[in-house]
Amino acid sequence: xxxxxxxxxxxxxxxxxxxxxxxxxxxxxxxxxxxxxxxxxxxxxxxxxxxxxxxxxxxxxxxxxxxxxxxxxxxxxxxxxxxxxxxxxxxxxxxxxxxxxxxxxxxxxxxxxxxxxxxxxxxxxxxxxxxxxxxxxxxxxxxxxxxxxxxxxxxxxxxxxxxxxxxxxxxxxxxxxxxxxxxxxxxxxxxxxxxxxxxxxxxxxxxxxxxxxxxxxxxxxxxxxxxxxxxxxxxxxxxxxxxxxxx
Amino acid sequence: xxxxxxxxxxxxxxxxxxxxxxxxxxxxxxxxxxxxxxxxxxxxxxxxxxxxxxxxxxxxxxxxxxxxxxxxxxxxxxxxxxxxxxxxxxxxxxxxxxxxxxxxxxxxxxxxxxxxxxxxxxxxxxxxxxxxxxxxxxxxxxxxxxxxxxxxxxxxxxxxxxxxxxxxxxxxxxxxxxxxxxxxxxxxxxxxxxxxxxxxxxxxxxxxxxxxxxxxxxxxxxxxxxxxxxxxxxxxxxxxxxxxxxxxxxxxxxxxxxxxxxxxxxxxxxxxxxxxxxxxxxxxxxxxxxxxxxxxxxxxxxxxxxxxxxxxxxxxxxxxxxxxxxxxxxxxxxxxxxxxxxxxxxxxxxxxxxxxxxxxxxxxxxxxxxxxxxxxxxxxxxxxxxxxxxxxxxxxxxxxxxxxxxxxxxxxxxxxxxxxxxxxxxxxxxxxxxxxxxxxxxxx
Numbered sequence: 262x263x264x265x266x267x268x269x270x271x272x273x274x275x276x277x278x279x280x281x282x283x284x285x286x287x288x289x290x291x292x293x294x295x296x297x298x299x300x301x302x303x304x305x306x307x308x309x310x311x312x313x314x315x316x317x318x319x320x321x322x323x324x325x326x327x328x329x330x331x332x333x334x335x336x337x338x339x340x341x342x343x344x345x346x347x348x349x350x351x352x353x354x355x356x357x358x359x360x361x362x363x364x365x366x367x368x369x370x371x372x373x374x375x376x377x378x379x380x381x382x383x384x385x386x387x388x389x390x391x392x393x394x395x396x397x398x399x400x401x402x403x404x405x406x407x408x409x410x411x412x413x414x415x416x417x418x419x420x421x422x423x424x425x426x427x428x429x430x431x432x433x434x435x436x437x438x439x440x441x442x443x444x445x446x447x448x449x450x451x452x453x454x455x456x457x458x459x460x461x462x463x464x465x466x467x468x469x470x471x472x473x474x475x476x477x478x479x480x481x482x483x484x485x486x487x488x489x490x491x492x493x494x495x496x497x498x499x500x501x502x503x504x505x506x507x508x
Numbered sequence: 509x510x511x512x513x514x515x516x517x518x519x520x521x522x523x524x525x526x527x528x529x530x531x532x533x534x535x536x537x538x539x540x541x542x543x544x545x546x547x548x549x550x551x552x553x554x555x556x557x558x559x560x561x562x563x564x565x566x567x568x569x570x571x572x573x574x575x576x577x578x579x580x581x582x583x584x585x586x587x588x589x590x591x592x593x594x595x596x597x598x599x600x601x602x603x604x605x606x607x608x609x610x611x612x613x614x615x616x617x618x619x620x621x622x623x624x625x626x627x628x629x630x631x632x633x634x635x636x637x638x639x640x641x642x643x644x645x646x647x648x649x650x651x652x653x654x655x656x657x658x659x660x661x662x663x664x665x666x667x668x669x670x671x672x673x674x675x676x677x678x679x680x681x682x683x684x685x686x687x688x689x690x691x692x693x694x695x696x697x698x699x700x701x702x703x704x705x706x707x708x709x710x711x712x713x714x715x716x717x718x719x720x721x722x723x724x725x726x727x728x729x730x731x732x733x734x735x736x737x738x739x740x741x742x743x744x745x746x747x748x749x750x751x752x753x754x755x756x757x758x759x760x761x762x763x764x765x766x767x768x769x770x771x772x773x774x775x776x777x778x779x780x781x782x783x784x785x786x787x788x789x790x791x792x793x794x795x796x797x798x799x800x801x802x803x804x805x806x807x808x809x810x811x812x813x814x815x816x817x818x819x820x821x822x823x824x825x826x827x828x829x830x831x832x833x834x835x836x837x838x839x840x841x842x843x844x845x846x847x848x849x850x851x852x853x854x855x856x857x858x859x860x861x862x863x864x865x866x867x868x869x870x871x872x873x874x875x876x877x878x879x880x881x882x883x884x885x886x887x888x889x890x891x892x893x894x895x896x897x898x899x900x901x902x903x904x905x906x907x908x909x910x911x912x913x914x915x916x917x918x919x920x921x922x923x924x925x926x927x928x929x930x931x932x933x934x935x936x937x938x939x940x941x942x943x944x945x946x947x948x949x950x951x952x
Contacts, residue, residue: 300532308572311574311582
């Protein structure tokens, strides 16, 4: 039998991370689950192992401790075939407007940390000559809105980073996939009123990520296709009208 | 504050509702709040899973923690849905030791209600299969209860309606199966006497249950279809459906649905016509075994989403009693007769044989259990009070997971383990701290 492939899932305690890792494990992959809270990551690792029989390991990472990224990658027993980074922090826009440290947390968690980590792994993948990098960005990064532009700006930066990385790595045969989930029913959105048609379940996101990264070869995906026209319309509204909308 | 109700949509009470994401978060809420009870998927019919002040929804505790395919031993968090466990484990050749009539329940709820299945006469309740569980006590501390360790607390927690603490996880063994099919045999019983005898005659079958046509009267009162079944082996599959898929998907299995309830308005005429058809369709199949998917055999109503709404806005009551074997025929006959005289009668009833149980407040005892649905109306309450008196007199009792209205006196008469249960609650500091609308109503 072919040697089974390895997924590194960064953000292994989130609902999307759990669902994505489970999907890979069901397809026969080994899973490295990386998260800040090891106890919660272990719950998910146990769950995935029990359900699939896959080998699942837990690794500690804090996305804000960028100085520890190199040793984090060095201590992985296997350099993964695919890395999926689902780390994200919606934060509190209103608070971030007056609290610089909170604003910094949102920007660094959604942009700096994920970009630097994927950038580091990209170099390792290049050296090996293979690998797929998947970044979970957001539709919020497609256009800044008054209600969440800190989060949106960080995600816009991450989207641009992924696009640039893809542009650089494509000739070398390495893949970079940008995922824009839209609304997802998770702990992050618990209690929000979300339109059902636009809202995906975490398992849908997991399936969509696996399909894009390992099967279809698509570069940028919206989990629910309806988001593509929705964001296109939002993108084409002239700024002089857009700025007056309450979004 | 949210308005909460059970599956019967009666009664409704306001409660603060919290959904902790982990066992740790749940146990720390236990320490900081009072007047609380845990809730799983809200399938208890009455007021069992509504906290007096706070309701802790355990659905965030949905991880499987360990599984050993060599022994079938599994450890799951309390909020794991039975449907999730089935979807995950049946294709691997494993089945839970006991399942209730719906798969939309949590494992924690199954233990707290000590649920019984169609195999209670042989295999006991779900609680009998629990090897150990982790319990968060009223002060938030966490202890392990097993047959050797804190066994008193284990037996109080099994069937204890969440009133001894909150179950965080449990360990039990799944049984190996060879296929996802059931080999079913249907027998027609002409009346209640025939149904009881048929259930006794099929008591060597792993699973058996009788569906009673409540609209049949006079000499055919209690007319039933008795469904006995085994997990089909490879040989059964070869014999009855050569080349068949051993683990068919649930969709495929839907083709073999043995029962479909009408979604149109229930009235005597329509129900009577439906029962006639249903009974005849079942009777045609009687006498020889056939294969049916596990899903419709065990969970016929789960295919119809929100079937609890067909009884209208006021909700409905599910009346489930158990009567000791010696008196079963006479008392259940009396109950059916009163029900059928009542204008707004239940149209289908379920009859099952039960064995002993071991939790302090577990429902089953050696005898027969009858289950009826009745829409809430002003005149249904006096009728059920009358039935309660018959049940108590016969030494029977009512199932707490279904109950929304019995009196404290009826409850106390039926549950001799109650004083011990109360003492234990006092000893662990649960009295007053852990309380549901059910425990307040019944003075537990």
